[in-house]
Amino acid sequence: MTINKRVVQCIFRLIWLVNLSLCLSSAVSASPDVINKHLTDSQSDPTKLGLMTGFPPPVDKRVMLPDSNFFSFPNLRWSVCNMRALLPTENIKRDPFNATPMSYALMQGIDSVTFSPMNSSTRMSWHDSLAANYTDGILVLHKNKVVYERYRGCMDEHTNHAAMSMTKSLTGLIAEILIARGKIDESAKVRSIIPELQGSAFGDATVRQVMDMTTSLRYSENYADPNADIWQYSYAANPLPKPKEYAGPVGYFEYLQTVQKSGVHGKEFGYKTVNSDVLGWIVARASGKKFNVLASELIWSKLGMEYSADITVDGIGTPFAGGGLSATLRDLARIGIVMLNNGKINGVQIIPTSAVASIRQGGDKSVFSTAGFKTIPNGSYRSMWWHFHNEHGAFAARGVHGQTIYIDPKAKMIIVRLSSHPVAANSAIDPTSLPAYHALAKFLLAQ
Amino acid sequence: MTINKRVVQCIFRLIWLVNLSLCLSSAVSASPDVINKHLTDSQSDPTKLGLMTGFPPPVDKRVMLPDSNFFSFPNLRWSVCNMRALLPTENIKRDPFNATPMSYALMQGIDSVTFSPMNSSTRMSWHDSLAANYTDGILVLHKNKVVYERYRGCMDEHTNHAAMSMTKSLTGLIAEILIARGKIDESAKVRSIIPELQGSAFGDATVRQVMDMTTSLRYSENYADPNADIWQYSYAANPLPKPKEYAGPVGYFEYLQTVQKSGVHGKEFGYKTVNSDVLGWIVARASGKKFNVLASELIWSKLGMEYSADITVDGIGTPFAGGGLSATLRDLARIGIVMLNNGKINGVQIIPTSAVASIRQGGDKSVFSTAGFKTIPNGSYRSMWWHFHNEHGAFAARGVHGQTIYIDPKAKMIIVRLSSHPVAANSAIDPTSLPAYHALAKFLLAQ
Numbered sequence: 001m002t003i004n005k006r007v008v009q010c011i012f013r014l015i016w017l018v019n020l021s022l023c024l025s026s027a028v029s030a031s032p033d034v035i036n037k038h039l040t041d042s043q044s045d046p047t048k049l050g051l052m053t054g055f056p057p058p059v060d061k062r063v064m065l066p067d068s069n070f071f072s073f074p075n076l077r078w079s080v081c082n083m084r085a086l087l088p089t090e091n092i093k094r095d096p097f098n099a100t101p102m103s104y105a106l107m108q109g110i111d112s113v114t115f116s117p118m119n120s121s122t123r124m125s126w127h128d129s130l131a132a133n134y135t136d137g138i139l140v141l142h143k144n145k146v147v148y149e150r151y152r153g154c155m156d157e158h159t160n161h162a163a164m165s166m167t168k169s170l171t172g173l174i175a176e177i178l179i180a181r182g183k184i185d186e187s188a189k190v191r192s193i194i195p196e197l198q199g200s201a202f203g204d205a206t207v208r209q210v211m212d213m214t215t216s217l218r219y220s221e222n223y224a225d226p227n228a229d230i231w232q233y234s235y236a237a238n239p240l241p242k243p244k245e246y247a248g249p250v251g252y253f254e255y256l257q258t259v260q261k262s263g264v265h266g267k268e269f270g271y272k273t274v275n276s277d278v279l280g281w282i283v284a285r286a287s288g289k290k291f292n293v294l295a296s297e298l299i300w301s302k303l304g305m306e307y308s309a310d311i312t313v314d315g316i317g318t319p320f321a322g323g324g325l326s327a328t329l330r331d332l333a334r335i336g337i338v339m340l341n342n343g344k345i346n347g348v349q350i351i352p353t354s355a356v357a358s359i360r361q362g363g364d365k366s367v368f369s370t371a372g373f374k375t376i377p378n379g380s381y382r383s384m385w386w387h388f389h390n391e392h393g394a395f396a397a398r399g400v401h402g403q404t405i406y407i408d409p410k411a412k413m414i415i416v417r418l419s420s421h422p423v424a425a426n427s428a429i430d431p432t433s434l435p436a437y438h439a440l441a442k443f444l445l446a447q
Numbered sequence: 448m449t450i451n452k453r454v455v456q457c458i459f460r461l462i463w464l465v466n467l468s469l470c471l472s473s474a475v476s477a478s479p480d481v482i483n484k485h486l487t488d489s490q491s492d493p494t495k496l497g498l499m500t501g502f503p504p505p506v507d508k509r510v511m512l513p514d515s516n517f518f519s520f521p522n523l524r525w526s527v528c529n530m531r532a533l534l535p536t537e538n539i540k541r542d543p544f545n546a547t548p549m550s551y552a553l554m555q556g557i558d559s560v561t562f563s564p565m566n567s568s569t570r571m572s573w574h575d576s577l578a579a580n581y582t583d584g585i586l587v588l589h590k591n592k593v594v595y596e597r598y599r600g601c602m603d604e605h606t607n608h609a610a611m612s613m614t615k616s617l618t619g620l621i622a623e624i625l626i627a628r629g630k631i632d633e634s635a636k637v638r639s640i641i642p643e644l645q646g647s648a649f650g651d652a653t654v655r656q657v658m659d660m661t662t663s664l665r666y667s668e669n670y671a672d673p674n675a676d677i678w679q680y681s682y683a684a685n686p687l688p689k690p691k692e693y694a695g696p697v698g699y700f701e702y703l704q705t706v707q708k709s710g711v712h713g714k715e716f717g718y719k720t721v722n723s724d725v726l727g728w729i730v731a732r733a734s735g736k737k738f739n740v741l742a743s744e745l746i747w748s749k750l751g752m753e754y755s756a757d758i759t760v761d762g763i764g765t766p767f768a769g770g771g772l773s774a775t776l777r778d779l780a781r782i783g784i785v786m787l788n789n790g791k792i793n794g795v796q797i798i799p800t801s802a803v804a805s806i807r808q809g810g811d812k813s814v815f816s817t818a819g820f821k822t823i824p825n826g827s828y829r830s831m832w833w834h835f836h837n838e839h840g841a842f843a844a845r846g847v848h849g850q851t852i853y854i855d856p857k858a859k860m861i862i863v864r865l866s867s868h869p870v871a872a873n874s875a876i877d878p879t880s881l882p883a884y885h886a887l888a889k890f891l892l893a894q
Contacts, residue, residue: 085764240688
């Protein structure tokens with residue numbers, strides 16, 4: 001088998017990876033039965049399935065081998081907790097001597113909170129929503145104290161779980177900090193910071209347009225199309241050795257230079273991961289620091305994190321600013337705390353107030369509406385954070401397969417949910433998630 | 448290019464990896480000039496060379512790409528600090544809330560200590576030995592306090608550096624703990640614990656023989672021989688996808704079952720990494736826990752470690768118990784502290800006294816002498832620790848390219864040295880290391 005054929009196989013597996021950068025395994029598809037019917041949460045529990053259990057794991061329980069795709073369902077229920085064992089990663093270091101335990105005020109009654117899923121007249125309980133959403137871990141904070149905490153599936157409180165596109169929100173927050181500190185001018189053209197992008201679509205975009213994904217790109221993330229640009233992007237970023245005859249771009253940075261423009265920037269929202277990686281490049285160039293080092297210095301080492309985070313890298317060591325982060329439930333909640341508290345945690349101002357305020361003001365709803373996100377009809381997107389513009393002013397970091405840091409300022413509520421839903425798109429997960437979050441917010445407001 | 452050709456290329460690069468399990472990059476050899484003359488420590492400083500610096504690093508400064516072997520010299524001067532960015536790894540977790548700072552009593556005069564390198568009539572200073580040995584980090588403790596600490600090359604106090612075969616000593620220590628707790632009988636035949644090894648050389652070896660590497664194996668680690676068994680072993684362990692037609696063993700565990708006997712166990716010392724991986728399998732099977740989880744529970748979470756350690760894994764997630772560990776200088780010193788203090792650290796008994804005592808009694812010198820280690824003429828090997836049997840009773844963990852945890856009980860001295868010497872074999876590094884350690888021990892004794 002030539003490496004080219006393997007690579008093509010590998011690339012097609014990326015249908016399941018969505019925004020995940022790479023695939024060390026080639027793979028056989030999950031059977032149509034599994035895809036169509038979906039095992040339930042309980043049926044697909046990786047411990048019950050015995051995935052990767054034993055020394056060695058039985059052949060049919062391995063999710064790391066070439067013939068066992070690590071991001072197909074149900075294998076992904078194990079893989080989301082084990083990204084660093086599957087892929088090369090960098091470290092986002094915390095301060096070894098300043099982990100700060102969460103404050104607890106555990107609350108009864110949350111499991112019994114009920115809500116109506118979108119487009120449904122039935123009621124569902126909070127408790128039942130956990131299984132409906134294939135939840136691996138969920139933490140609810142109210143007034144900065146943990147009121148609810150559950151670990152399921154592959155996860156415990158020490159587990160770094162794939163954050164998927166919530167990585168983008170970390171990247172956006174880093175960019176806002178550098179803007180607040182005068183290191184980046186958000187109105188600057190990208191080419192003035194990264195001359196290598198002069199000839200690309202990004203050259204004449206502003207930093208702000210990149211941050212808000214209003215760049216106009218000839219670039220498709222349609223995973224159903226085998227000729228979509230996302231495949232070339234994924235291939236460029238894949239750290240597997242490339243065949244000698246390959247003359248295409250290597251790594252995120254080279255690929256980004258090839259993206260061309262298709263219209264006018266600033267008019268429409270287009271959710272395209274390449275923007276996040278351009279922003280990752282911008283913050284690295286502006287600071288002179290690798291993305292993971294910067295994330296450590298500005299955020300991870302400052303918030304009392306319990307664990308260092310992991311971030312996947314391409315073949316030249318570039319962290320995947322668009323989707324490579326893995327972190328614990330509690331550490332992600334600490335990001336929620338600084339976002340809810342205008343940059344403060346444990347009484348200390350860590351993030352500039354203006355950086356948080358810029359994100360929290362939300363984006364342009366009319367620009368966002370062009371993209372047609374049906375489960376977020378009134379939404380907007382700013383600095384790689386999602387805004388619901390609901391009665392509570394909720395906003396969120398979001399990632400495929402159900403990841404979220406959901407912040408409800410009115411209810412002083414933060415929900416972090418990490419999961420491994422069989423469907424990547426959050427449109428399949430929002431119906432039993434967003435109404436649950438809002439119902440819980442109202443429950444907490446009434447306490 | 449077929450994947451088979453790539454794999455062969457990759458395997459040949461493993462000449463440089465020695466006990467490191469795998470190679471994600473195929474490679475071009477470093478130029479003969481570099482190999483033959485060796486850049487000096489200063490000339491090969493990875494920061495001065497600009498290795499992997501910039502966003503992206505210039506093409507000729509990349510050490511991760513297929514055409515730039517990451518473990519050739521001088522590239523390895525960067526790679527030893529970045530194993531997790533090159534390879535899939537598992538985590539050996541510390542306790543997030545109990546990092547315990549080192550006690551300090553920094554001492555003047557150490558840099559001026561002099562010694563005669565082996566087979567030399569000249570004198571060298573401690574200071575000059577750091578460059579002679581391509582030292583990346585070195586820490587000296589006296590009476591459990593840090594008296595000397597230097598970071599050089601790619602390293603700082605937050606960096607996990609490749610420990611190479613010092614991993615074996617961690618594996619040996621874990622086995623001794625399980626023996627002390629009655630979980631493993633050291634006189635048991637390996638087949639009674641791992642029936643899968645029944646038909647291999649290890650089946651009728653005792654656990655003790657595996658721990659002391661006195662198994663008699665038809666297995667060559669002669670890196671100059673392209674048909675040596677080490678290549679099949681490395682290939683089996685390599686997490687790169689294997690070609691469909693490959694029918695050989697996959698991962699450490701399957702390979703180990705193929706190793707055959709060539710004589711009588713217990714008569715001769717043979718330094719062969721496969722023993723360490725058998726021991727890694729034994730401790731996992733006996734405890735029901737993955738090697739990295741066990742290492743965390745028994746050691747890493749108990750010693751006040753500052754950072755979680757990394758350990759490389761094979762294609763089915765098996766940690767490389769024979770060489771995959773990366774850790775910080777200080778955390779490795781904490782292992783030295785428990786070894787010097789009969790299992791205690793910070794006043795608490797963490798490791799059973801009998802486990803440490805078993806290691807510290809040393810091995811059989813006559814058995815060891817059969818292997819002809821010229822720089823350790825009076826030595827022995829027990830439980831994967833090296834014994835010098837010098838006047839101070841010194842013993843050590845050791846890894847290729849100059850890694851050591853050197854413990855001198857008489858001087859109450861611990862030296863941890865992490866380095867990236869161009870030559871893998873410690874026989875090239877001992878002449879300017881072992882006499883330096885002994886001279887420093889005498890200096891400290893005189894304080």
